[in-house]
Amino acid sequence: MVSAEERYLDKFFGRFLLVVSCTVSRFLKIASESFCKEGKLKKVVLGTSLLVGVIALGCWVYLQHPKFGKLPAGELLAMVERSPHYVDGEFQNLVDTPVLTEDRSTLSILIENLRSSSEGLRPDDDIPSVKTDLHALDADEDIVIWLGHSSYYVQLSGIRMLIDPVFSVDAAPIPFANRAFAGTNPYTASDIPPIDYLLVTHDHWDHLDYPTIKALKPQVGEVLTGLGVGAFFEKWGYDSEHVHEGDWNDTFELENGLTLYVLPARHYSGRMLTRNRTLWVGFAIESPDRRLFFSGDSGYGPHFAEIGQRFDGFDLVSLDHGQYDPRWAYIHMTPEEAAEAAEELGANTLLPAHVGKFSLAQHPWQEPFERITSASEERDYRLVTPMIGEPIWLDDSEQRFGAWWR
Template structure:
């Protein structure tokens, strides 16, 4: 009996030591609690203690055991997972862009800077050189990154699509706090921001199909996506979403992270058409085929949305899947041939002028 008690104590010590980094690292955030949790629980998407997709969406679909698959992903060296040279970059001074000109700038992976209706919008910014709870994990591609919190202008609106580390970065939020005027997130994600010291008064959380009139000329629609959430051991305590930005001149869509599904067609029917669709295109695999789109599905989703132009993202800075770094661009370029939209492929930092239908970009990955 004494030996058993000693064993139990040893196990508890090991578990406690293993969980210590989670407790000490504020970057893990904090899920909704108290009154915030009560509000979350009112959502039609929330039941059985967590958020759900509209369709059954298994996170892992591989033939191997999930732990074995993750171990293989972490330890197996893959050819051409990272570019041999830094990606081409245009060193755009975002603060100097004419504010009256609707502009979209890709800042790498899923980080975007938008100017719409005279407002500066920052989407899913990750200015750190890693996308993980610890700085030694999941390092960014080699090369000097152009943007810091200090170099950015004041941000009228921060959008966070969901709470994964490659979309919501603790160090970035802490550094940007003095420059953020308003925040819109899906339900529950604001809990992380409040935990990190962002003023609760500037945070608005919304469920799918809720619209927020941000200004006289800009409304933000929070829309469905097919994904999951979580920064620790417990998943789906916060919601994930896509977004439509509507001004008198145009409609710009941001897919966030999403597997393919009927929600794209429904959004296309709801809004009639989309002038520019910023679409997930990367970090896909047959082992998780329902939570990220293959490039061919990205092309189909853009058609479903009735998009006039497509800007691909979710690649080009971090390795989160087994495909080569340039596979998303090659496959989407091929899948886009003959489609009704224009495929826009700017370099990092290269401004996309929303009103310029003749603007052309080269295949910089070749």
């Protein structure tokens, strides 16, 4: 559970930002008046120095919050450095992948977002959901349940898995910066039955959620994730013997005849200023009866066709498609690219992902659902669009879902 001290740090930073904004506003007014008077320059310089010092101290205190995790060190760092994909102190994508398109910068995006309208980015009403009782499910049923955004509950061959669970209302380092849509958190950690394997694709806030990971700890058997991400779990109290890291194309033999494949994605990592010190991955899960693929966050690239050729198709694939933006065109797919990737993967069923819970890009929240529906017409796969918590029965190829977002 999140401690009282950690909750205090969150409250502290929220109040700190409010105080700083008021102080800066007042200081700028005083400074402008002071410059008009002789002999006031030294006071302005001193005041500026003090203000910068207070801001720096406040930020440093907040950054001590355990939710920021830690970077790999010791043996975990040695494993990272042995990876052929770790070059010059960073993990590299298989193809050139700038985080932002060539004519963009972080500052320009912030300015554009402040100037642009927020109309339609978030739903006006609560997102509908179905709160399936996960404890009551027959463990022998093969099921995938979308829990919103890129979170999933999976049952396969009697094994329970949880992928990228996020049950918090915020998916950002600063409170209120990226709030979940109303109605998208019907589940809490107490609703989750004992989990055999917890899978985490990468360390971004909307996939690796500190309060959720802490709350789930008593229910989790083993953790499987990409290189370097295990450092977060160690920081958050997990036994390192039960945390397993993999590089792209590594394989883990699981219980009940399941095999987990750690596969490439086209993305990046990092929770604050440091980037690409941990690996971002997708997962393929294979049982004696079926095969599933979860892309994690990924832009479109040749790796999808290569994965499809390697595995000769999938019963179900879940693909990133909901946070596309021309300003970061290489690290997230458009719905049309996701439809193409699904065919390259040899998907029988496509489950859209990275959608329906957070607004990260500047398009109407329901637009990805409409575009993936149109892009999937005349395709060889079946598109499924369940509500949050609505089971996909993998033995039922005729199961259909409504357009609940309309």
